[in-house]
Amino acid sequence: KRLLLINGPNLNMLGKREPDKYGRHTLQDVVRLVKDTAWEQGYEVEAYQSNHEGDLVDQIQRAEGGAAGIIINPAAYTHSSIAMRDAVSAISIPVIEIHISNVHSREEFRHHSMLAPVCAGQIVGFGIDGYRLATLGLIKKIEDEGR
Numbered sequence: 001k002r003l004l005l006i007n008g009p010n011l012n013m014l015g016k017r018e019p020d021k022y023g024r025h026t027l028q029d030v031v032r033l034v035k036d037t038a039w040e041q042g043y044e045v046e047a048y049q050s051n052h053e054g055d056l057v058d059q060i061q062r063a064e065g066g067a068a069g070i071i072i073n074p075a076a077y078t079h080s081s082i083a084m085r086d087a088v089s090a091i092s093i094p095v096i097e098i099h100i101s102n103v104h105s106r107e108e109f110r111h112h113s114m115l116a117p118v119c120a121g122q123i124v125g126f127g128i129d130g131y132r133l134a135t136l137g138l139i140k141k142i143e144d145e146g147r
């Protein structure tokens with residue numbers, strides 16, 4: 001049983017990038033947190049990060065067949081990417097969107113998500129602990145749906 005963790009643009013700079021908003025933990029810490037959380041529930045995790053929209057679309061498409069569900073932080077593409085939304089719509093496995101910061105308390109342009117309407121759920125504003133919550137929520141959905 002496998003989950004896919006996808007992180008979008010600039011999240012490779014986590015820890016160095018705007019620590020007041022995103023904290024001091026690194027992407028490696030995030031991957032470890034998701035892997036440990038999933039492992040305790042009997043799942044393996046494949047982690048992927050890209051700064052390129054098309055690569056992220058490829059990863060979403062590729063998940064179907066291999067993974068039981070996806071945890072995704074689409075980062076800035078959250079607010080703009082019709083291509084990533086269409087990719088999520090095209091697959092049948094559950095996808096959980098996560099944001100480290102509380103996007104709703106920030107600039108207006110961060111309030112809207114292109115992907116949220118086609119995701120199974122969304123976690124926002126809990127720092128990197130949101131990745132743990134998203135993992136547990138995703139596994140619950142997978143098991144409730146009998147996948």
Ligand code: DQA
Pocket residue numbers: 009010073074075076077078098099100101102103110
């Ligand atoms: C983010 C929020 C986005 O608005 C921003 O572009 C990011 C990170 C978050 O995790 O809080 O890159 O997705």
